[in-house]
Amino acid sequence: MPRSQAPAHWSRHVNAVHPSVPLRSWLTEPGSLTARLIAHSTHFRVRRIRQARGLVGVDEQQVLQLPRRLLVQQRNVVLECDGRPVVFAHTSVPLDATAADWPLFGSLGERSLGSTLFGDPLVRRGALEFARLSRRHPLVRRLEATLGPQGQPELLARRCLYWRGQGILLVCEIFLPTIVGLSAVGNGTITT
Numbered sequence: 001m002p003r004s005q006a007p008a009h010w011s012r013h014v015n016a017v018h019p020s021v022p023l024r025s026w027l028t029e030p031g032s033l034t035a036r037l038i039a040h041s042t043h044f045r046v047r048r049i050r051q052a053r054g055l056v057g058v059d060e061q062q063v064l065q066l067p068r069r070l071l072v073q074q075r076n077v078v079l080e081c082d083g084r085p086v087v088f089a090h091t092s093v094p095l096d097a098t099a100a101d102w103p104l105f106g107s108l109g110e111r112s113l114g115s116t117l118f119g120d121p122l123v124r125r126g127a128l129e130f131a132r133l134s135r136r137h138p139l140v141r142r143l144e145a146t147l148g149p150q151g152q153p154e155l156l157a158r159r160c161l162y163w164r165g166q167g168i169l170l171v172c173e174i175f176l177p178t179i180v181g182l183s184a185v186g187n188g189t190i191t192t
């Protein structure tokens with residue numbers, strides 16, 4: 001496997017990625033990341049970068065229970081607090097998922113995916129996994145193609161599986177160092 005495709009090592013133990021104390025809190029956020037970021041900003045925005053079919057990631061195929069590297073529905077967004085990017089998120093949904101499984105996924109636009117996942121009683125959420133992604137990881141390449149070089153040899157990320165009906169969905173969130181500078185303001189509004 002070419003080194004450029006080297007998958008990350010994902011662990012269910014956050015200590016495996018040795019996060020700083022402030023980043024640990026964000027990485028292990030048990031609720032909606034969107035909700036917490038809204039509470040830590042005056043203006044929050046989900047900036048949609050791309051939502052289209054794409055080849056499933058090398059380290060996503062198995063966890064999405066795909067027999068081989070197939071096309072999946074992919075959604076990439078940047079979560080911005082007061083105009084500053086703080087998270088790059090990548091979501092993958094197998095093409096065999098029906099509209100009944102994820103009724104709003106295809107028409108989210110710049111609405112947060114989290115707003116459709118959290119609070120839906122039919123959605124079941126799996127365990128968080130954590131990894132350090134090198135600059136060679138495909139998702140960091142996409143992040144830097146979108147936001148420019150981050151000047152970090154590695155970025156911390158988490159991912160989580162969601163199930164709804166027969167559907168499965170994988171959300172991966174890469175945390176930018178700027179996130180630790182956020183302070184709770186409590187009156188966040190959503191900018192779309």
Ligand SMILES: C=C(O[C@@H]1C=C(C(=O)O)C=C[C@H]1O)C(=O)O
Pocket residue numbers: 031032033034035046075076077079087089090091111112113114115117171173
């Ligand atoms: C899963 C959540 O949704 C957030 C919003 C996303 C989107 O709109 O694509 C993707 C990942 C998350 O950062 C959340 O808020 O926890």
